[in-house]
Amino acid sequence: MSCNDWDSAFGRIDMGQGRAETTDKLKRSTCLLEQTHKGVRPVDTAESEPGDWPLLELRHAAKSFGAVQALIDGSVTLHGGEVRALLGENGAGKSTLVKILAGVHQPDAGSLVVNGREVTLHGPAMAQEAGIAVIYQEPTLFPDLTVAENMFIGRQPVRSGRRIDRKAMQDEAARIFERLGVPLDPARIARGLSIADQQVVEIGKALSLNARVIVMAEPTAALSAAEVDRLFEVTRTLQSQKAAVLFISHRLEEVFAICQTVTVMRDGRHVMSSDLEGLSANDLVRAMVGRELAERPPGESGATPGEPMLTVERLTREGVFTDISFTVRSGEIVALGGLVGSGRSEVARAVFGIDRYDAGNVTVNGQKLKKAAPTSAMAAGIGFVPEDRRQQGLVMDMSVQQNVALASLRDLRKGGLIRASAERAMTTDWAARLKIKYGRLTDPVSMLSGGNQQKVVLAKWLGRKPAVLIVDEPTRGIDVGTKAEVHQLLTDLARNGVAVLMISSELPEILGVADRILVMREGRIAAEFSHADASEEALMTAAMGQHEVTQ
Secondary structure, three states: OOHHHHHHHOOOEEOOOOOOOHHHHHHHHHHHHHHHHHHHOOOOOOOOOOOOOEEEEEEEEEEEEOOEEEEEEEEEEEEOOEEEEEEOOOOOOHHHHHHHHOOOOOOOEEEEEEOOEEEEOOOHHHHHHOOEEEEOOOOOOOOOOEHHHHHOOOOOOEOHHHOEOHHHHHHHHHHHHHHHOOOOOOOOEOOOOOHHHHHHHHHHHHHHOOOOEEEEEOOOOOOOHHHHHHHHHHHHHHHHOOOEEEEEOOOHHHHHHHOOEEEEEEOOEEEEEEEOOOOOHHHHHHHHHOOOOOOOOOOOOOOOOOOEEEEEEEEEEOOOEEEEEEEEEOOOEEEEEEOOOOOHHHHHHHHHOOOOOOEEEEEEOOEEOOOOOHHHHHHOOEEEEOOOHHHHHOOOOOEHHHHHHHHHHHHHEEOOEEOHHHHHHHHHHHHHHHOOOOOOOOOEHHHOOHHHHHHHHHHHHHOOOOOEEEEEOOOOOOOHHHHHHHHHHHHHHHHOOOEEEEEOOOHHHHHHHOOEEEEEEOOEEEEEEEOOOOOHHHHHHHHOOOOOOOO
């Protein structure tokens, strides 16, 4: 049977089936791969422009998990030579859509078309065979293998005697990195590679598999500015070679920098597909959340600060931070800014008592706290929302209501027992106040989106009615709609007299929310700004060591 005969006999490819006789299976697989790769390799631009031919179309996909309908109408079209943004709030259905493209989930309804042929992907291997690759935020390389070995794992070229041909493997990896314009050594061990380099290895692996559709899921979340620039150069190289890139990010400035088109999802549905030209960030936000987001006007204080509530005096931990002194007053939001590694999170952890410090004092409302004693900090009225909500802020296997109640178990206890009804009442109240979206309160908190998980952490501490709330990267990894809600919540808390200490790496967030800003550099406070005097340029100048502390 010829390839054309197979083409007519199998108009719809089911890539997880194939129980036919072995020889026919191999022939059919070879034909399909030849057709797929022919259809997605670069074309002559004289015959076809980048937008003329779709490499992939997902049409009206739906997916449910029990009673939860994660995707109702997921649709996206990708063309060769295109970088398309996929935007939406957490819980909009983006992750489910990506997992359908990756072959992790199969849709309950709808269809997936690759190179004009409808396919069913019954696993990630089938997605790779169809030319689809997903680059996740945190790649999972084998740390003790080389870069080249990671790229060709499970399909290493062999020499006579079935021995792995390491030279051929490294040569091919080197050609791919040269094609991407990245000076990465294929022979080096993967352990110690930066997240950015690990992502490049994953992209190289995808190209070695002849992938023509590259999905990048939050690829820049853990990258520095320089690493983001390099990733964008790699992305432009892929685009120039007629690959299709689906770029998922909550950072709209990056979307406008690298993408030409955009697809927006809301509540599990596709709501907009458009060219980015002519659109503004506000247009995208409106499409994502279905409403306008209220912004705090520049220079408008969240509240009139009252008496000092949190006082930190000459706090020092050898080798980490030195001589840290500041005050946060009732009704005030103070931000700790600075570059990653400047010691901001370490100061917050020491104030709350998680980490021990060598010298200095922490006082809350006139009460001196014990060192390295979180229970003392909690008793004094401090709440702490950590940077890593999944590892430090939540117990992922416990239910939503159990997580919300964790910091208030003493208040919910009666006769030595924790009452589930009390947990439920408390969680219902805070879920309504914070607009937490969930299926059932008894569901594991791991089932919630990132933004709703962050709200659960906030609810856990707000339930204790804190006098001081420390929030470390409160909006990292959450969508613009939820981010605006968290900003409004912090502002409302300050207006109600809570002293808020916020650590953030996002300059627009600091400038939009904080009443005062302390910039840290190499473990010391390098500068202090009022809300009115602060600017992105001034904060970055201080973070880079070009500013003296304001007295």
